[in-house]
Amino acid sequence: MILVDTNIPLRLVQIDHPHRQIALDALQVLTLRDQEQFAVAPQSLYEMYVVCTRPAEVNGFGLTSQQAGAEIAVARTLFELLPETPQFYPIWEGLIAKYAVVGKRAHDLRLVALMIQHRVAKLLTFNDADFRRFTEIEPLSPFDVVAIP
Secondary structure, three states, rough: EEEOOHHHHHHOOOOOOOOHHHHHHHHHHHHHHOOOEEEEEEHHHHHHHHHHOOOHHOOOOOOOHHHHHHHHHHHHHOOOEEEOOOOOOHHHHHHHHHHOOOOHHHHHHHHHHHHHHHHOEEEEOHHHHHHOOOOOOOOOOOHHOOOOO
């Protein structure tokens, strides 16, 4: 099982984005070569909704609520939703203390905590450098998966 970061389903929504095909290719390589399955965090679906409905002039997609809901429904068919259970928060809190994370990076640690909770070791993300310091997981860049420098 591999967790996908928010940027993976977002690239799938953006038909004209240059990284869309790379995301698709990475998912295909990991599925065919490694027989991997993919999951998504509730946090990533929330973030996806925010980006989809935010106006284009402020770095969003400018979709309606209904359009964003449809895109999230598609993501839910592609990726298993991993729930946050009561064990989630203490894991996150421990990671915050271990890595002394502050600010927005605390959101990244939510994904790491969910991965630990569900024993998911790999994260597919275009922001792999943001996750390299967390030794509990292995971040995978779609570029590396498809062998694009």
